[in-house]
Amino acid sequence: MAVLVIAEHDGEQLAAATRSAVAAAQLLGSEVDLLVAGHRVETLAAAAACIAGLRGVLSCDAPQLEHALAECHAPLVASLAGEYSHVFTAATTTGKNLLPRVAALLDRAQVSDLMAVVDAQTFVRPVYAGNALETVRVEETPVVASVRPTAFGAVGDDDPVAIRVVQLPDAPPAGSRFLKLEASPGERPELTTAGVVVSGGRGVGSAENFALIDQLADALGAAVGASRAAVDAGYVPNDYQVGQTGKVVAPSLYVAVGISGAIQHLAGMKDSKVIVAINKDPDAPIFQVADYGLVGDLFQIVPQLIAALEK
Amino acid sequence: MKVLVAVKRVVDYSVRVRVRADGSGVETANVKMSMNPFDEIAVEEAVRWRESGQAEELTVLSAGPDACQETLRTALAMGADRGIHLRVPDPGGALEPLALAKLLAQQVAREPVDIVLLGKQAIDDDANQTGQMLAGLLGWPQGTFCSAIRFVGEGLEVVREVDGGLEHLALELPAVLTTDLRLNEPRYVKLPNIMKAKKKPIEVREAAELGVDIAPRVQIIQVAEPARRTAGVVLNDATELVARLREEAKVI
Numbered sequence: 001m002a003v004l005v006i007a008e009h010d011g012e013q014l015a016a017a018t019r020s021a022v023a024a025a026q027l028l029g030s031e032v033d034l035l036v037a038g039h040r041v042e043t044l045a046a047a048a049a050c051i052a053g054l055r056g057v058l059s060c061d062a063p064q065l066e067h068a069l070a071e072c073h074a075p076l077v078a079s080l081a082g083e084y085s086h087v088f089t090a091a092t093t094t095g096k097n098l099l100p101r102v103a104a105l106l107d108r109a110q111v112s113d114l115m116a117v118v119d120a121q122t123f124v125r126p127v128y129a130g131n132a133l134e135t136v137r138v139e140e141t142p143v144v145a146s147v148r149p150t151a152f153g154a155v156g157d158d159d160p161v162a163i164r165v166v167q168l169p170d171a172p173p174a175g176s177r178f179l180k181l182e183a184s185p186g187e188r189p190e191l192t193t194a195g196v197v198v199s200g201g202r203g204v205g206s207a208e209n210f211a212l213i214d215q216l217a218d219a220l221g222a223a224v225g226a227s228r229a230a231v232d233a234g235y236v237p238n239d240y241q242v243g244q245t246g247k248v249v250a251p252s253l254y255v256a257v258g259i260s261g262a263i264q265h266l267a268g269m270k271d272s273k274v275i276v277a278i279n280k281d282p283d284a285p286i287f288q289v290a291d292y293g294l295v296g297d298l299f300q301i302v303p304q305l306i307a308a309l310e311k
Numbered sequence: 312m313k314v315l316v317a318v319k320r321v322v323d324y325s326v327r328v329r330v331r332a333d334g335s336g337v338e339t340a341n342v343k344m345s346m347n348p349f350d351e352i353a354v355e356e357a358v359r360w361r362e363s364g365q366a367e368e369l370t371v372l373s374a375g376p377d378a379c380q381e382t383l384r385t386a387l388a389m390g391a392d393r394g395i396h397l398r399v400p401d402p403g404g405a406l407e408p409l410a411l412a413k414l415l416a417q418q419v420a421r422e423p424v425d426i427v428l429l430g431k432q433a434i435d436d437d438a439n440q441t442g443q444m445l446a447g448l449l450g451w452p453q454g455t456f457c458s459a460i461r462f463v464g465e466g467l468e469v470v471r472e473v474d475g476g477l478e479h480l481a482l483e484l485p486a487v488l489t490t491d492l493r494l495n496e497p498r499y500v501k502l503p504n505i506m507k508a509k510k511k512p513i514e515v516r517e518a519a520e521l522g523v524d525i526a527p528r529v530q531i532i533q534v535a536e537p538a539r540r541t542a543g544v545v546l547n548d549a550t551e552l553v554a555r556l557r558e559e560a561k562v563i
Binding site for chain 2 (some may be wrong): 010033070071074092093096097098099101102104107108110111112118122128130131132133135136139140166168174175176177181182184194196224228231232237239245247263264270275276287291293294295301304305307309311
């Protein structure tokens with residue numbers, strides 16, 4: 001039996017996380033189909049068909065699928081799942097919202113946030129904010145699992161595969177209606193897939209001072225993140241939050257500025273390849289996980305760092 | 312309007328968890344336990360509805376060993392009206408999200424409510440599944456990861472914390488909602504309220520006798536410590552840092 005991966009998109013572009021979900025699915029040793037569901041998804045399905053290593057793309061087009069409402073998408077996925085050994089999607093907020101509803105419709109358990117594939121039935125996932133790793137085995141078919149995107153590489157493009165159009169099954173009314181998305185402004189790389197991330201914490205002191213973090217990010221071509229303390233203090237919007245309850249990132253370089261390193265925050269970034277910490281407190285826990293540390297006033301160090309990078 | 316809030320007893324968020332040497336799980340004996348922080352936010356939100364008159368009855372439910380009643384008492388002290396304890400003998404392992412969702416669906420069938428409110432995830436298993444599964448089983452709309460909930464007309468408008476920003480949805484009732492961190496700040500429970508809560512009723516039912524399949528579906532083979540990072544070096548200045556990042560780490 002093949003594996004079904006549910007693609008995520010914003011109506012215009014496929015989410016980068018979908019390529020990581022495909023990468024995880026390809027480790028199972030079976031063929032992989034990708035489902036693109038939405039409204040007017042012809043272009044998206046064509047782009048999805050170019051993702052390397054797929055058997056095929058399933059495309060479902062209906063007005064009620066325009067937004068990622070789990071009430072509308074879950075019956076579709078459940079109607080297709082019978083032909084598959086596994087149903088995977090990325091553990092983004094969209095995937096986390098949708099997949100458990102699918103699992104319930106199928107009367108199946110779900111494995112959340114899969115980090116490693118041991119074999120087709122056995123997986124590793126984090127619990128307690130990543131302070132413990134659980135190896136779990138699922139004997140049911142299909143196996144329903146969400147994939148932590150940062151734990152798997154992204155699949156590239158290849159020659160296109162065939163696209164099969166599938167029909168939306170009859171389903172009861174959703175009971176929910178999309179009103180609007182208040183998108184966070186910004187033209188920087190997406191936080192969860194960026195190669196370099198610069199994050200600011202409570203030490204940054206104010207929303208105005210956060211401009212300094214932005215400047216450092218620009219000098220590094222980085223995405224901008226924040227600790228929960230900085231988000232709670234209102235320096236930046238909620239979707240900047242890196243941590244157990246925010247976003248999990250694993251870039252090749254993570255720069256933590258004015259972040260003390262609460263367990264909550266470490267859970268979201270400790271799998272980064274290289275960690276740099278800039279903090280005035282030499283005893284801050286962030287230095288316990290940092291490869292390189294600078295102890296001192298961030299308002300002096302960060303401008304020096306920007307200058308040194310531009311040399 | 313009737314509201315049901317589900318609460319879970321978990322290892323306190325401030326405890327640094329330790330994996331048992333035999334790999335069978337995380338040490339929970341003699342460890343401080345508390346209400347899951349997201350569930351505390353759910354109770355707080357529902358208590359505010361109760362105080363403002365939008366909700367006329369607030370029931371809290373917890374499934375697990377006898378000690379769950381402590382968690383229910385906390386919720387009652389915060390302002391819930393009554394508790395339901397679905398008893399799962401200890402040690403019997405934790406209930407999986409699907410099992411809890413089925414128990415909650417059965418409870419809702421027994422005593423209908425307009426809103427079931429839950430934390431978005433428990434900080435022990437980090438599953439983030441129960442609310443969505445319950446909504447699927449009931450066929451109700453779902454508002455997950457809410458940072459704002461407003462009563463509008465016959466329904467709700469919710470603001471959800473999503474990867475791209477904030478999503479606004481309109482939901483019909485009945486509905487299942489799950490809470491994110493910024494929905495509210497839970498109150499501190501005052502001593503007189505703790506005393507009062509002792510008199511509030513808690514109904515105890517045996518989970519195994521409710522005719523719901525709660526057997527585990529997922530086998531936990533092993534629990535291990537993640538690889539530890541070791542502390543690196545403290546450098547002198549920004550110039551040295553840039554040199555190291557370029558030449559040693561080769562990440563820029």
